[in-house]
Amino acid sequence: MNIIQQFIKSLYSPETIAKFRMQKIGKTILYVFFLMFLVTIPPAIVLGSGISSIYDKAETHLVNTFPDFTIENGVLHADIDEPIIVEDDGEYIIFDPNGELRIDEINDYGNAFALLEREVAFVSGGIHEGISYQDFGITIAKPELVELVENLGGILPLIIGLLIFFIYVFTTGMKFVGIFALSLIGLFLSKRNAPQLSYKNLWVISAYTVTMPTVLFAIIDILQISIPFSFTIYWVIAIMMLYFVFGHINKPRGATHE
Structure with a gap:
């Protein structure tokens, strides 16, 4: 599955995201850069034309x-x-x-x-x-x-280009911080729902799980819609998506709910 197919599937399919858990870290990191590149394009165009x-x-x-x-x-x-x-x-x-x-x-x-x-x-x-x-x-x-x-x-085009580049680097860095935070939450949730997962598995899953809320709020920002408690809503969506992903991971034999 190529990176575009991964992006499309990650928007709506927890089952497919669950299958990505064995993927190499390098490919997942590349996916995060690709995701942030996609969501940066529209605001970059708006910012450039506005400047x-x-x-x-x-x-x-x-x-x-x-x-x-x-x-x-x-x-x-x-x-x-x-x-x-x-x-x-x-x-x-x-x-x-x-x-x-x-x-x-x-x-x-x-x-x-x-x-x-x-x-x-x-x-x-x-x-x-x-x-x-x-x-x-x-x-x-x-x-x-x-x-x-x-x-x-x-030199205005150069200035605009550098500004967009720094915005992309900053927002991508913050996304990696968010993925790390979500993976820690996943570490807690997985003890009951998917105890066989390693932290590496959880980090990979978290990177794909944030696709849907990231794209959703990018669209909201483009449309300049103001939503109260948007930060909280983002995290609720991300955590719920992560929980659904866990539901598509088979528990090891002998595992039971407490």
């Missing part, structure tokens, strides 16, 4: 909408009384040198680029990044920043 779109709008409004300003000693200075907030096709460009908006409030705008009093903030596809001007350690005026942004456009 490109916001970059184009930010460049336009930086030149045509924002007043003259300077960034000096880590602080944005401009002669305006209230923030400038521009909505452009559902994306927001924000200019606030007076500190009226906090960086955490930028999340409320969904997709946004903001020059705040002490930092620049960017939000797209649920990814929130903020960088303090102090970290740059330079004094810069509007014309110089416009030139910098224009030059940045040439």
Whole structure:
């Protein structure tokens, strides 16, 4: 059975997952990387297009909408009384040198680029990044920043690619942590339901068991549906799926329920 067939079967078949328990660890690790690659593709596309779109709008409004300003000693200075907030096709460009908006409030705008009093903030596809001007350690005026942004456009695909790569590595790492945690839960459950399983068997089973909840919540994230207690629901689904897998593993002769 190839890796795509394993993926499809793991979405709905505890019986098939039970048969994977003798599989080599190396193939299972490769499967986890494959699974996370699949679920990363849609948000990566959304993130990439969002960054490109916001970059184009930010460049336009930086030149045509924002007043003259300077960034000096880590602080944005401009002669305006209230923030400038521009909505452009559902994306927001924000200019606030007076500190009226906090960086955490930028999340409320969904997709946004903001020059705040002490930092620049960017939000797209649920990814929130903020960088303090102090970290740059330079004094810069509007014309110089416009030139910098224009030059940045040439390496924007590289920046997006690196960002997606780091997201993939991080989420894959967290998935391995989750698989380890589920395998420990499986170690406890297996004492009654499948005592003949080794820890290696349990780890392999757990890696395939997380397929269905991982894909389900990836779809929910793409559709931007908010579900209360999503973390708990994920684990309930994963543990139930693991329990069903155990039901398809034959008990050794002489084993009885307590």
